[in-house]
Amino acid sequence: MADPKLQAFSQNFVRAQRQVYGYIVSQTPNRSDAEDLFQKTSLTMWEKWEQYDPESSFFHWACAIAHNHIRNFRRTSRRRHLALPDDLADTVGAAHMAAEGQLEARRDALQRCLEQLPNNQRQLVHRRYAHEGSLSDLAGEMGLTANALYKSIGRIRQALHDCINRRLQMERDS
Amino acid sequence: MTAPGDNIIELLNAVVDGYATSQQRTALYQRMRQEPKLVRLYADYTAVHAELLWQHRETSINQPENTRATTTPGRLKLHPAGWAVAAALLLAAAIWFGIRSDFTSHDQTDRPAPHVGFVTNTVNAQFAPSSSPVTLGGELTHEPIRLLSGQVQIMFHSGAVADLTGPCVFEMVGANRGKLSAGKLQAYVPASGKGFTVDLPGDRRVVDLGTAFGVMVSADGSAMVDVFEGRVRIEGAGEPRVLEAEQVVVLSDDTLRSIDPSQSVFADHHAYQRWKRWSEQAQRDAALLYYEPFVPGEVAGQMIGSPTWGEGRFTDKPALTLDGQNQAVAVNIPGRFEQLTLAMWVNVQSLDRPINDLFAADGATASVQLHLMHDGRFGYAGVGADQGRRVKLIGPDEMHRWIHVAVTFDLSTRRIHVYRDGELVHTEPIDATRNPFHIGSARIGNWDPTNYNHQGGTLKRGLHARFDELLILSRAATADEIRRIYTAGAPETSQAPASTAPSISLHQNLHQK
Numbered sequence: 168m169a170d171p172k173l174q175a176f177s178q179n180f181v182r183a184q185r186q187v188y189g190y191i192v193s194q195t196p197n198r199s200d201a202e203d204l205f206q207k208t209s210l211t212m213w214e215k216w217e218q219y220d221p222e223s224s225f226f227h228w229a230c231a232i233a234h235n236h237i238r239n240f241r242r243t244s245r246r247r248h249l250a251l252p253d254d255l256a257d258t259v260g261a262a263h264m265a266a267e268g269q270l271e272a273r274r275d276a277l278q279r280c281l282e283q284l285p286n287n288q289r290q291l292v293h294r295r296y297a298h299e300g301s302l303s304d305l306a307g308e309m310g311l312t313a314n315a316l317y318k319s320i321g322r323i324r325q326a327l328h329d330c331i332n333r334r335l336q337m338e339r340d341s
Numbered sequence: 342m343t344a345p346g347d348n349i350i351e352l353l354n355a356v357v358d359g360y361a362t363s364q365q366r367t368a369l370y371q372r373m374r375q376e377p378k379l380v381r382l383y384a385d386y387t388a389v390h391a392e393l394l395w396q397h398r399e400t401s402i403n404q405p406e407n408t409r410a411t412t413t414p415g416r417l418k419l420h421p422a423g424w425a426v427a428a429a430l431l432l433a434a435a436i437w438f439g440i441r442s443d444f445t446s447h448d449q450t451d452r453p454a455p456h457v458g459f460v461t462n463t464v465n466a467q468f469a470p471s472s473s474p475v476t477l478g479g480e481l482t483h484e485p486i487r488l489l490s491g492q493v494q495i496m497f498h499s500g501a502v503a504d505l506t507g508p509c510v511f512e513m514v515g516a517n518r519g520k521l522s523a524g525k526l527q528a529y530v531p532a533s534g535k536g537f538t539v540d541l542p543g544d545r546r547v548v549d550l551g552t553a554f555g556v557m558v559s560a561d562g563s564a565m566v567d568v569f570e571g572r573v574r575i576e577g578a579g580e581p582r583v584l585e586a587e588q589v590v591v592l593s594d595d596t597l598r599s600i601d602p603s604q605s606v607f608a609d610h611h612a613y614q615r616w617k618r619w620s621e622q623a624q625r626d627a628a629l630l631y632y633e634p635f636v637p638g639e640v641a642g643q644m645i646g647s648p649t650w651g652e653g654r655f656t657d658k659p660a661l662t663l664d665g666q667n668q669a670v671a672v673n674i675p676g677r678f679e680q681l682t683l684a685m686w687v688n689v690q691s692l693d694r695p696i697n698d699l700f701a702a703d704g705a706t707a708s709v710q711l712h713l714m715h716d717g718r719f720g721y722a723g724v725g726a727d728q729g730r731r732v733k734l735i736g737p738d739e740m741h742r743w744i745h746v747a748v749t750f751d752l753s754t755r756r757i758h759v760y761r762d763g764e765l766v767h768t769e770p771i772d773a774t775r776n777p778f779h780i781g782s783a784r785i786g787n788w789d790p791t792n793y794n795h796q797g798g799t800l801k802r803g804l805h806a807r808f809d810e811l812l813i814l815s816r817a818a819t820a821d822e823i824r825r826i827y828t829a830g831a832p833e834t835s836q837a838p839a840s841t842a843p844s845i846s847l848h849q850n851l852h853q854k
Contacts, residue, residue, distance in 0.1 A: 321358070
């Protein structure tokens with residue numbers, strides 16, 4: 168179909184979405200905030216697709232658009248206290264972009280680490296992330312106290328994080 | 342609740358899970374400022390959180406429809422091939438996350454219709470009034486797309502891309518599956534979309550086995566399947582059958598019969614592929630001085646006056662439209678040459694001026710210039726001859742069609758040869774005193790008269806036309822070569838057999854509610 172430039176943009180769009188989402192979550196970890204910002208970022212990318220220079224990094228271009236929306240969120244949203252402050256947003260954003268080349272390896276490692284989890288822990292991760300309400304509500308549904316749920320989820324997330332780093336270290340050493 | 346203490350992981354968990362107090366946030370941020378390594382830890386930790394969020398959106402969207410509204414405890418459904426393969430599936434979440442504004446509903450039974458892809462391009466697309474809104478970048482649901490005319494390109498969550506040509510009725514029934522009720526579809530399936538399925542009328546289907554293919558469903562329910570690359574499997578028409586590249590079949594009732602690819606409604610696509618192969622080869626010619634295939638975003642010359650892109654020789658590739666006013670493409674070809682070949686594909690829209698330039702070196706009278714006179718005669722200047730003006734190249738009824746124009750200049754034989762559509766139409770001698778040919782700075786579709794001193798000459802020479810290719814060689818191509826160049830780049834003109842073309846009977850289908 169006509170306009171291979173637009174086709175190339177579409178492919179870049181598909182490839183970069185996950186990483187851009189990660190960039191936004193790193194600065195606004197709350198799911199609904201991240202979703203709103205991701206929505207705005209995606210729409211802006213489509214509105215400005217012709218301004219993208221194919222010679223430059225699509226991921227960085229997309230992050231720049233996300234950055235502007237996040238900055239606006241920090242200035243105008245009543246929920247701005249949930250976002251990283253300006254100075255840390257810049258450094259965390261830079262760290263996220265600098266790790267672009269490792270994101271795929273970290274995703275692969277996370278997948279393997281998830282598979283190693285005991286069933287009950289894997290199910291807990293699923294329920295936490297598939298649940299769109301508050302964690303307190305989820306704890307109620309599960310017959311747990313909120314504190315117990317937070318602790319369990321926190322321990323599993325830390326285990327996943329440590330597992331990823333161990334795997335990557337093993338790959339570097341091998 | 343136990344308040345997290347100074348443990349950095351506890352602080353990170355509190356922030357990620359949304360129960361951190363303002364004091365805890367302040368404590369975390371303060372430590373990150375003091376210990377730069379914690380910035381990396383924070384980025385990695387939130388990346389785990391982000392990936393889990395992302396993955397669970399994909400899981401939700403890729404569940405069968407009857408289970409999508411609820412999530413089942415313990416049903417952690419990772420994509421079988423894992424994250425790497427799932428990269429192309431991320432679009433599901435992209436659209437789910439990225440374009441919905443009402444996604445934050447906590448009641449999963451209230452979820453809107455799932456989105457299974459998005460629109461990546463439209464060309465002159467007109468939709469039936471009953472069709473769902475379709476806009477560039479917009480999400481698509483299971484609602485049928487009823488395309489009256491023009492083209493729409495859609496991308497499935499799997500990464501599979503489908504070009505729809507109207508009139509057409511198509512429905513995305515899943516993240517990697519669609520139903521073509523009528524009209525024409527071309528599919529391009531990356532590895533991540535292997536297994537992409539197009540359902541056809543009569544419980545038949547085409548299943549991708551790693552490929553690109555075209556499908557056309559006629560008004561009578563028969564279907565033509567044409568494999569461009571790779572393989573597909575045809576199901577529901579007798580025994581399943583695997584088709585290879587360049588194979589074309591027609592499915593009618595329960596029968597499947599092979600036909601010659603030249604009879605395919607996708608013959609244009611084959612012509613485009615044939616031209617692309619030739620184009621790659623042509624660019625390796627040692628005598629190549631300049632080659633411009635006119636690909637958007639990759640034009641080698643300097644675009645002047647913001648030319649636009651219009652319909653090209655092939656459906657898959659546009660051409661550059663010059664308005665005949667100030668628009669042009671400026672190029673520079675240094676050197677002097679004993680021989681030259683200039684060959685181009687041009688679609689003339691109008692001949693508004695006494696002289697309309699196809700290609701003209703800037704101003705200087707001793708440089709190569711090719712043009713069309715107002716009555717369609719061909720002309721050249723700066724080459725040591727001018728009898729070519731006697732040649733009628735384009736008749737009044739030949740506007741708006743693609744023609745191939747080629748000229749060779751050869752000082753060793755002292756001849757000029759003019760070809761149209763691969764056939765020699767004129768030859769004449771070159772002035773015996775002629776010096777080697779010079780081009781230098783030049784323009785496609787216009788000229789720069791700045792250095793032109795001839796009193797009374799025609800200064801405005803813009804040609805209103807579409808340009809699809811320009812090849813310049815430092816040798817005189819033979820007649821056989823010119824014929825091969827023409828054949829390799831000729832657009833497909835054959836039309837679909839009447840029995841397989843979408844007919845007016847689609848009207849009811851397109852407009853149904």
